[in-house]
Amino acid sequence: MMVGVVKMSDVAHEAGVSTMTVSNVVNGRPGASEDTRARVLDAVARLGYRMNATARQLRVGRSGAIGLLVPHLDGPYYAHLAARLDTLAHSRGYHVIIERTGASREGELDAISPERVRPYEGVVFSPVQIDTADVRAAGIEVPVVLLGERRLAGSFDHVMMDNVGGAELAVSHLLEHGARRIALIGGRPDTGVDSMPTLRSRGYRSAHAKAGVPVDERLVVDAASFTTKDGYEAVMRLHREGITFDGAFALTDAAAMGALRALADVGLRVPQDVQVVGFDNDAEGEYLIPRLTTMDPDNDSMAERIMELLLARVEAGETGGAAAGDVVEAVMSARIVVRESTLAHTSG
């Protein structure tokens, strides 16, 4: 056993060969006799040699690492995505490294800076504050797949969920089951900007339009961040202001959870008095009281699509982030999971 950090030249010396031969053996390249190979491997084991990945990367570029740059890890969404991506990456010989941007502009710019991104062979980035121009300007040098609702047209492969369609499905379900005054928990006026809340709010409106049911704007309750707390407070606010409703579409399951608790607190029964639908299909939804009807975004397919797009570019040896011409925009659709929080049979 040697003390200090063992490098290739130490192994070479020990085995009585050149560093090049050690490199070849260690990397499983052909062109070394069985005898030499054995001697090298033996020396490696004896000295406890471990390759210096930094040096290797400076030389060849390959690191085997894929960066996943997300705003935060609260809630099951990104956690689950990370797990799926990691599994997929492993099966292709890569591993996933996760970085939090903190959902701030500065954090996002930091995370996508070339210094920080260069060690990765490709990155999956979910921007929430910055836009296409910023991402292009950052000058990322590796393949990028963008994630999420913001339209970053034309420059990068982009995987997004069909938020509008999913929300429309959710609200149509409520309308079909007889709800006529549907609260939108965490809703936003349509500012024209694409974001998760504005898109899901847009689906809420289009479902109403299709059904010919007018929207009472007082039912649209904004929420800061779609947490359980926010959902709770939104319903409480409606109740305090005496605004009645017989349905509620919460922009996230977390918010729906808070809404359920608030409804219980004010004595409204779900689904008899108010029917509730969430969005995300969090694992907990199945165990809430009552069990929550929700939209399932099929995150697994999404993860597969992402990894497929990214590795295609990585393995094609693409460089220079912004892809040329043949950019893919994949929209994944969501399906409804009906549970106790909405009525079993269609009314009307």
Place this chain on the structure above:
Amino acid sequence: MMVGVVKMSDVAHEAGVSTMTVSNVVNGRPGASEDTRARVLDAVARLGYRMNATARQLRVGRSGAIGLLVPHLDGPYYAHLAARLDTLAHSRGYHVIIERTGASREGELDAISPERVRPYEGVVFSPVQIDTADVRAAGIEVPVVLLGERRLAGSFDHVMMDNVGGAELAVSHLLEHGARRIALIGGRPDTGVDSMPTLRSRGYRSAHAKAGVPVDERLVVDAASFTTKDGYEAVMRLHREGITFDGAFALTDAAAMGALRALADVGLRVPQDVQVVGFDNDAEGEYLIPRLTTMDPDNDSMAERIMELLLARVEAGETGGAAAGDVVEAVMSARIVVRESTLAHTSG
């Protein structure tokens, strides 16, 4: 604007100086006239130069990155820890990079391998499958703080939660409030091995011992992984087998959530028929029906302690993972948060 990757020598050429001068200016080192500095900065801006962190690291070692190696990111625990550590790291000029080990032995060994760990200036590692010997044998070359319940005696700084004490407090609370047959959801027989479930189970037993209440072993229900589903199924199993109980201590809030749902399904009222306590103080607990009494592990203090220990060693320039002699073992205690799922007043 230049095409391709711009390096220091390009900037040097453009500014008409040597690379050394560029290096000095870019890194804010003294020893460059105002005039030169301006010319260099101008060239940097014009060419869009970004430093190559890999090359720099090969030369000097510093990367500014702290690795957080965790089994998974499901649930709020590690997500919240990551956020706290990241904030603390930023205030000290570092950033946190998260890696999932997948809670497998292989994944953990992979993650702590010198190749993978060398880019970090220090790592926070939460092992669940491997033990001290493995971690030592891995030959990590940077400071390490270990996290979690497994005792990895003597070799590394180690921050752990007082699982036994916390569980004892939770169960004592139930006993004080009149519960006499307390189900242990996710409990384990004490195998002598230290793990979250065995430690919390130990607290369950010691609370009973202190109160002089015997434990009915049929109330100890194992669960695979302490999820909502597991909690639900554990209670259902007790009910099917006709085992009655008037209290339940779930090893995690997630499991408690499933237990609450199961109790509702079998027609038992909480807290009147069964009092329930969880562990972890997840944000959702406050909005469950009924609101959940739980143990708050004070993760923020824990994160502070971890970062403090790690950066102390990093900034002391320590190398060679296993610290010499002066190893710190910090045990953080948990406090109880009383809510609706247990009775308001002490009985008996």
Place this chain on the structure above:
DNA sequence: ATGAAAGCGCTAACAC
């Protein structure tokens, strides 16, 4: 105040 030389640990390209 600035620059030239050497080298961090590794590997591509080319000898032999």
Place this chain on the structure above:
DNA sequence: GTGTTAGCGCTTTCAT
């Protein structure tokens, strides 16, 4: 089959 040379992009040292 194996070794030599050169160099990835940066910084340390020492000269000027």
